[in-house]
Amino acid sequence: MSTTRDLPAPAPAPHDPAPHDPAPHDPAPHDPAPRDPARVAVSLTGVHKTYGGVAPVPALRGVDLELLTGSVTAVMGPSGSGKSTLVSVAAGLDTATSGSVRVAGHALDAMSPDALTRFRREQVGFVFQGYNLVPHLDVASNIALPLVLASRRPDAGWSAHLVDRLGLAGLEHRLPGELSGGQAQRVAIARALVARPSIVFADEPTGALDARTGRQVLHLFLDVAREFGQTLVVVTHDAGVAAATGEVVLLADGRVADRMHAPSDEQVAARLLELGR
Ligand SMILES: Nc1ncnc2c1ncn2[C@@H]1O[C@H](COP(=O)(O)OP(=O)(O)O)[C@@H](O)[C@H]1O
Ligand SMILES: [Mg+2]
Numbered sequence: 001m002s003t004t005r006d007l008p009a010p011a012p013a014p015h016d017p018a019p020h021d022p023a024p025h026d027p028a029p030h031d032p033a034p035r036d037p038a039r040v041a042v043s044l045t046g047v048h049k050t051y052g053g054v055a056p057v058p059a060l061r062g063v064d065l066e067l068l069t070g071s072v073t074a075v076m077g078p079s080g081s082g083k084s085t086l087v088s089v090a091a092g093l094d095t096a097t098s099g100s101v102r103v104a105g106h107a108l109d110a111m112s113p114d115a116l117t118r119f120r121r122e123q124v125g126f127v128f129q130g131y132n133l134v135p136h137l138d139v140a141s142n143i144a145l146p147l148v149l150a151s152r153r154p155d156a157g158w159s160a161h162l163v164d165r166l167g168l169a170g171l172e173h174r175l176p177g178e179l180s181g182g183q184a185q186r187v188a189i190a191r192a193l194v195a196r197p198s199i200v201f202a203d204e205p206t207g208a209l210d211a212r213t214g215r216q217v218l219h220l221f222l223d224v225a226r227e228f229g230q231t232l233v234v235v236t237h238d239a240g241v242a243a244a245t246g247e248v249v250l251l252a253d254g255r256v257a258d259r260m261h262a263p264s265d266e267q268v269a270a271r272l273l274e275l276g277r
Pocket of ligand 2: 085
């Protein structure tokens, strides 16, 4: 039998705290200045969102949430719990009914529609379930689109690095219709990262892919985000992927029901079950 049996048990080290250390993270090599000295990427305070109509639907009912710069967070919860509404409001794609939303130090509720559009172009990346690639533009042009829209000069080195890192080398001149679902979503991820936004939101980005491909793409997305020090918020139903993010926000009935730091797959799955996934 192994002699290690007789040694004292090693100190429990269930989770590596390093990625969540409050010390400033190393800025990405292309970006020597930290983006946000306050270290808070997103802050929602008392956010309510009620969809209008004959019978108003309260989708968010008092959300308080703070996410640190460089954090990678999974948002989970039963269908209809407000996940899509939360990321839309935090990304400035939709407005809160009341409460305050601050992203990268900017109060979104105080912005005019034009300012909000500019802000989104410059600071926010978004990955949708349905890819939303422009069908008549090739892969390279789809990836460059956020820079074109923001009248920014492309950084060829950075784009090439993204293409390479996301396994898209050789596909630059294909049209979206000539890509598999997994390839298309990797293009959408490159596009969300190309302008080095302060924050990237992804709403069930692999919901249209088969489970195995979806998981591969999501793990790649998380790895790349970490490598770049990119703040990322991803809505997912996959407890394994959520556990890999390190920070899990659980929604139920339009409220934050729980937050988990570095949970295991099993802990996430068990908590979801309790919330009536
Ligand atoms: N555009 C809309 N108009 C009216 N109700 C909506 C709209 N979008 C979402 N809802 C409602 O708001 C609640 C939260 O929806 P959503 O944020 O999409 O939840 P999730 O993404 O967790 O499934 C649900 O009751 C949903 O039916
Ligand atoms: Mg949704």
